[in-house]
Amino acid sequence: MATYAQEPPMPGIGARHDSAVLEAPRSGVSWGAVFAGAAVAAALTLIMMVLGAGMGLGLASPWEGEGAEAKTIGIAGIFWITFTQLASPGLGGYLAGRLRTKWSGLHTDEARFRDTAHGILSWAVATLVTFALIASAVGSAVSAGAKAGMGVATTVAGGAATAAAGAAANRSGDEGSNGPMAYMTDSLFRKDLSAAPASGGSTQSEAGQATTDRATTAEVGRIFANALRTGTFSPEDSRYASQVVAQRTGMSPQDAEKRVNDVYTRAKATLEETKTKAKAMADSARKATAYGSLWIFISLVLGALFASYCATLGGRQRDL
Numbered sequence: 001m002a003t004y005a006q007e008p009p010m011p012g013i014g015a016r017h018d019s020a021v022l023e024a025p026r027s028g029v030s031w032g033a034v035f036a037g038a039a040v041a042a043a044l045t046l047i048m049m050v051l052g053a054g055m056g057l058g059l060a061s062p063w064e065g066e067g068a069e070a071k072t073i074g075i076a077g078i079f080w081i082t083f084t085q086l087a088s089p090g091l092g093g094y095l096a097g098r099l100r101t102k103w104s105g106l107h108t109d110e111a112r113f114r115d116t117a118h119g120i121l122s123w124a125v126a127t128l129v130t131f132a133l134i135a136s137a138v139g140s141a142v143s144a145g146a147k148a149g150m151g152v153a154t155t156v157a158g159g160a161a162t163a164a165a166g167a168a169a170n171r172s173g174d175e176g177s178n179g180p181m182a183y184m185t186d187s188l189f190r191k192d193l194s195a196a197p198a199s200g201g202s203t204q205s206e207a208g209q210a211t212t213d214r215a216t217t218a219e220v221g222r223i224f225a226n227a228l229r230t231g232t233f234s235p236e237d238s239r240y241a242s243q244v245v246a247q248r249t250g251m252s253p254q255d256a257e258k259r260v261n262d263v264y265t266r267a268k269a270t271l272e273e274t275k276t277k278a279k280a281m282a283d284s285a286r287k288a289t290a291y292g293s294l295w296i297f298i299s300l301v302l303g304a305l306f307a308s309y310c311a312t313l314g315g316r317q318r319d320l
Contacts, residue, residue: 041092119311
């Protein structure tokens with residue numbers, strides 16, 4: 001019987017066949033492990049945030065001399081956020097690496113790269129879920145507050161309209177009797193109690209004088225409010241206010257003018273102090289927001305790196 005020599009395989013066909021057999025037909029990402037790690041990381045982040053908020057409220061106090069200082073609470077908050085962003089992504093990355101599908105026939109560097117990718121994916125999904133939940137909670141709170149504010153505004157507007165309609169017929173010019181300028185205008189018309197009282201008149205004249213006094217007090221209050229708004233106290237307004245003060249209190253024109261100028265200076269200083277405090281508070285809030293955003297960014301980056309490292313640890317123990 002004749003025998004035939006076996007023909008050698010064509011170059012490259014067997015190698016390609018073996019490579020196709022060894023190549024895994026599935027993806028290198030174990031999404032089940034990724035989502036499991038992300039769920040644990042997101043849940044732990046929310047728990048740690050609630051615990052941190054409770055401890056922060058426990059440290060703060062509205063009473064002077066009690067509780068921790070704002071700077072101490074801020075530093076503690078930074079450390080707590082950083083710790084949360086290390087613990088939660090670390091645990092989620094470890095679970096993602098430990099629970100992923102076991103790979104065979106992979107180089108050590110490739111396995112380490114895939115474990116790192118699993119850690120970053122679990123951190124990314126957990127971060128997106130956490131921020132979505134926080135945004136939803138904040139949006140619900142803002143919406144509820146806006147609805148409550150609209151209801152209160154409607155009620156107040158209705159009450160104000162009713163009160164305005166009832167008081168329209170009896171308006172006596174006492175608009176300056178209340179408000180921030182009430183104390184300043186009252187101090188203008190303080191009489192010297194040691195002076196002899198004026199001779200009494202009829203009841204009707206006293207009532208008319210009281211009405212006139214209320215009208216002039218409101219007028220002077222509006223003069224001061226306009227001067228504080230514009231930043232200038234015109235000589236005409238100063239002269240008129242001095243005449244009213246001299247007439248009401250019995251002071252000399254020079255003393256009345258001095259009192260008017262002193263009260264205006266004090267009112268202007270109070271207004272400037274209020275503006276300075278408001279600007280200082282706004283600047284402090286701006287700095288706190290900037291520092292907080294910076295530290296949140298740093299903690300998120302550290303969380304991503306720690307999640308990747310813990311994922312490699314989990315994958316290494318999984319393959320033992």
